[in-house]
Amino acid sequence: MSTEVLRTKPRRSRLHRREHQVALAFIAIPLIGFLLFTLYPLLYSVYASFTSWNGLAAPTFNGIDNYIKMWNDPYFLKAMWNTLFMMIGIPIGLVLSMALALGLNRKMRGTTFFRTVYYIPVISSIAAIAILWQWAYNGDFGLVNQVLDLVGIQGPNWLADKDTVKPALIIMATWKGLGYSMLLYLAALQSVPRYLYEAASLDGAGTWDQFRNITLPMVRPVTFFLVVTSIIGGSQIFIEINIMTPLGGPEFSSASIVWYIWRQAFNNLHMGYASAMSIVLGLIIFVITVIQFRLNRRNQFSID
Amino acid sequence: MSTSTSLPGPVQAGAPLLDPQGGIPAGPGAPSGRGRRSNPTPAGAGHPLTRSARYKLGNVLVTLILSLGAIVMLGPLIWTFSTSLKTHDAIFALPPQWIPDPVMWDNYLRVWSAGPLLSGIRNSLIVAGTVTVIGSITSSIAAFAFAKMRMPFKNAAFLMLLAGLMIPFPTIMIPQFMVFANIGWVDTLLPLIVPGLFGNIIMIFFLKQYLENVPDSIIEAAKLDGASYLQIFFRLIFPAIRPAMAAQFILWFMAVWNDYLAPIIYLNTPEKQTLQLVIASFNAQYASQTDYPLIMAASFIALLPVLIVFIVFQRQIIESVALTGGKG
Numbered sequence: 001m002s003t004e005v006l007r008t009k010p011r012r013s014r015l016h017r018r019e020h021q022v023a024l025a026f027i028a029i030p031l032i033g034f035l036l037f038t039l040y041p042l043l044y045s046v047y048a049s050f051t052s053w054n055g056l057a058a059p060t061f062n063g064i065d066n067y068i069k070m071w072n073d074p075y076f077l078k079a080m081w082n083t084l085f086m087m088i089g090i091p092i093g094l095v096l097s098m099a100l101a102l103g104l105n106r107k108m109r110g111t112t113f114f115r116t117v118y119y120i121p122v123i124s125s126i127a128a129i130a131i132l133w134q135w136a137y138n139g140d141f142g143l144v145n146q147v148l149d150l151v152g153i154q155g156p157n158w159l160a161d162k163d164t165v166k167p168a169l170i171i172m173a174t175w176k177g178l179g180y181s182m183l184l185y186l187a188a189l190q191s192v193p194r195y196l197y198e199a200a201s202l203d204g205a206g207t208w209d210q211f212r213n214i215t216l217p218m219v220r221p222v223t224f225f226l227v228v229t230s231i232i233g234g235s236q237i238f239i240e241i242n243i244m245t246p247l248g249g250p251e252f253s254s255a256s257i258v259w260y261i262w263r264q265a266f267n268n269l270h271m272g273y274a275s276a277m278s279i280v281l282g283l284i285i286f287v288i289t290v291i292q293f294r295l296n297r298r299n300q301f302s303i304d
Numbered sequence: 305m306s307t308s309t310s311l312p313g314p315v316q317a318g319a320p321l322l323d324p325q326g327g328i329p330a331g332p333g334a335p336s337g338r339g340r341r342s343n344p345t346p347a348g349a350g351h352p353l354t355r356s357a358r359y360k361l362g363n364v365l366v367t368l369i370l371s372l373g374a375i376v377m378l379g380p381l382i383w384t385f386s387t388s389l390k391t392h393d394a395i396f397a398l399p400p401q402w403i404p405d406p407v408m409w410d411n412y413l414r415v416w417s418a419g420p421l422l423s424g425i426r427n428s429l430i431v432a433g434t435v436t437v438i439g440s441i442t443s444s445i446a447a448f449a450f451a452k453m454r455m456p457f458k459n460a461a462f463l464m465l466l467a468g469l470m471i472p473f474p475t476i477m478i479p480q481f482m483v484f485a486n487i488g489w490v491d492t493l494l495p496l497i498v499p500g501l502f503g504n505i506i507m508i509f510f511l512k513q514y515l516e517n518v519p520d521s522i523i524e525a526a527k528l529d530g531a532s533y534l535q536i537f538f539r540l541i542f543p544a545i546r547p548a549m550a551a552q553f554i555l556w557f558m559a560v561w562n563d564y565l566a567p568i569i570y571l572n573t574p575e576k577q578t579l580q581l582v583i584a585s586f587n588a589q590y591a592s593q594t595d596y597p598l599i600m601a602a603s604f605i606a607l608l609p610v611l612i613v614f615i616v617f618q619r620q621i622i623e624s625v626a627l628t629g630g631k632g
Contacts, residue, residue: 019454022533026449027461029442033502038468041476041483048479055482103370108363110370116618117374120381123614123621125562127580128603131587132384135596143383146400175377180625187626236472239564243584258474258565265478266569275478282475289470 042282049276054269066276076277078252079260082166083235086256089170089177090230094223096174097181102215104182105189115186119179126176130243133172134159137244159244162253169240169254181226188219224296231288235281238262257281381607388412388600395596411601418598419589420574421605424582431493431578432560435500440553443503447511448541452523453533462512465505473565481569495570496578500560507552510624514548515541551624554617558610579606 049066051059070076100118104111121129136143139157148155158168192215200210238258241248248255248263261281265274353361382402387395388411389404415421449455450462484495518541526536567578574585586602614621 016454019533020456023449023453023455023458026453026533027446027455027458030446030465030503030505030508031461033499034465034468034505037480037499037502038471038476041479042471044479044482045475055485100370100373103366106359106363106366108367110367114370114374115622116615118377119618119622120611120614121377123558123610124381124607125580125610127562127564127584128606129380131583131599131603132380134587134591135387135600136380136383141396141398141400143380143400175380179377183622183626232470232472236474238474242564242568243587246588261474262565262569266481271478271482278475278478282472285472286470 045275045279045282048272049279051272051275053272053275055265055271056269059272062272066273067280069273070277070280075252075255075260076257079248079255079257082253082255083237083257085166086170086173086237087231087234089174090227090234092170093174093177093181093230094226097178098185098219100178100182101185101189102211104186115179115183118182121176122179124176126239127243129172129176130240133168134244137168159254160250162250165245165249165254169237169244172240173234173237177230184222184226185219188222189215192218221296224292228289228292231292232285235285235288384600384604384607387596388604390597392595392597395594408597411597412605415598415601415605419586419602420577420582421579421586421602423575424577424579425605427493427577428561428579431496432557434497435560436553436557438501439504439556440507440549442501443507444511444542444545444549445537446503447508447515447545448537450508451512451515452518452520452541466509469505477565477569484570490570491572491576492570493576496560496563496566504552504556507549507556510552510627511545511548514545518544547620548624551617551620554613554621555624558613561610582606 048059050061050063052062052065053059104114137145137158139145139155139160142155142158144158145155156164158164196214196218197210200214205213236258237256241254241256241259242262245254248259257277258281261274261277264270264277386402386404389407389409390401390411391404391406391408394401394404450458480495480499481490484490489495522540523536526540531539562580563578564580564584567581568584571577571581574582577585583599583602583606587599590596590599
């Protein structure tokens with residue numbers, strides 16, 4: 001197909017071929033990395049999900065047994081539910097970060113300072129954050145309950161109570177991610193053309209109207225990006241669980257799906273079963289992303 | 305940031321990205337430099353305060369709210385540092401002390417002998433350093449080829465790499481682990497290093513965007529002068545993308561430094577573990593003895609390097625992150 005095209009310029013074809021070869025060599029490294037460390041393991045995961053495999057002997061085919069087992073595994077369903085529940089933090093975080101970004105987008109002193117401060121939890125190691133929040137959530141001497149004490153509220157033993165362990169993790173995740181969403185919103189707010197507001201203001205639109213009809217639509221790409229990445233990230237929550245509630249929490253109420261996969265694979269050596277669960281997780285993430293992109297395409301609009 | 309090229313997206317290189325200059329008037333009440341006197345808006349009519357006074361009042365209010373938020377943001381970190389300097393008994397003091405008395409700097413000496421903290425730091429440095437230095441070179445060469453060289457199926461290859469971003473690590477970690485187990489690499493740093501050496505698609509994506517703005521004519525001219533592609537890359541491209549690379553490099557370094565799931569799968573021996581695992585096992589080990597000052601000292605040491613890097617390079621980091629997000 002391309003030979004025809006190339007033959008139109010016979011004198012340059014050798015140069016072109018040389019360029020193709022060099023370019024291929026340059027992109028070969030990431031491509032090989034992708035094939036070796038992503039694609040091959042992915043295909044093997046798909047295969048392993050239909051086998052019984054303890055990681056020591058060769059996998060033996062067992063059809064869709066793992067998937068049936070999953071459907072009837074109360075722990076798996078609980079872990080799924082927990083993971084889903086902890087995503088309540090996403091909309092909360094978006095609203096909060098939007099409000100903060102609006103505040104930071106004013107002409108005033110100290111915005112750079114605030115931006116830096118709010119961003120510090122984002123770059124901090126999640127392991128260290130989990131450790132310090134575990135201490136902060138301590139029922140008797142933790143910082144959180146000490147603060148609640150000041151306003152006369154008797155705080156619970158956060159991580160040891162099945163009703164408060166998920167909210168505790170949600171609060172921590174929101175605290176950690178706030179700066180990131182805020183920063184992206186702020187960048188988006190600053191790229192909204194001023195004349196839009198000026199025009200709206202001349203038409204007598206109030207602050208709220210302007211926010212609803214100009215600001216929100218203009219930052220929609222960022223909202224979309226944040227929703228997708230937060231769901232992808234949130235569905236893989238693991239480190240906090242592993243550190244703060246190493247056994248999955250009271251009555252298994254903080255076990256996340258990745259935590260359960262990890263446990264089944266590396267503690268119980270149920271590699272086949274864990275692979276099947278990991279494929280389900282991958283599919284869920286894939287489907288959510290595709291749906292989001294579809295929705296986003298429908299909402300596309302541009303101004304010129 | 306002194307490049308002749310302009311960054312992709314709404315922001316120009318060199319212009320401070322999130323400068324208050326670019327702010328938006330917060331609807332009515334914003335001080336407008338060139339106020340349209342011919343058209344008095346109804347907003348603020350009958351209000352005792354002028355528009356700019358109201359705006360200033362709004363600023364005071366917003367600053368107050370943001371300051372409260374900043375306390376919430378920094379509180380836990382300050383609490384960590386404060387706890388790390390307390391005596392064992394002082395952590396149970398009620399009401400809690402924010403300023404430890406006496407200050408136990410001794411905790412920071414104890415911590416080194418209490419666990420393999422030093423080897424943890426060394427291992428983390430080895431992993432993060434090797435991956436990011438070599439991986440950045442492979443990524444930037446690939447980005448150059450993707451952006452500036454002709455090749456059939458180039459875009460298909462790029463899309464395939466991008467699709468790889470959608471595959472979560474947990475989905476591939478089990479076979480990946482088995483592969484490394486079969487070649488005897490478990491409990492070494494190699495499984496954490498080798499995959500990263502092949503480059504980082506996020507960095508490739510970012511640098512490719514950046515390079516699209518470098519004019520082709522420069523490269524064509526260099527080609528006519530008989531420069532090889534590698535020479536073109538190292539003499540022309542590399543200096544041009546260095547600022548963009550630096551920010552991506554730092555972000556990647558911090559991500560590897562903070563990584564936890566891959567290390568916990570591969571590393572069992574305490575002396576082979578990375579810093580994040582070391583502090584986690586500190587936590588498990590000393591929590592039963594309620595030796596929180598020691599745990600917090602170890603955690604604070606783990607936080608500190610990234611914190612310092614961030615404070616030093618915060619402008620570049622924040623600009624780089626703000627650029628990647630808007631491209632959703």
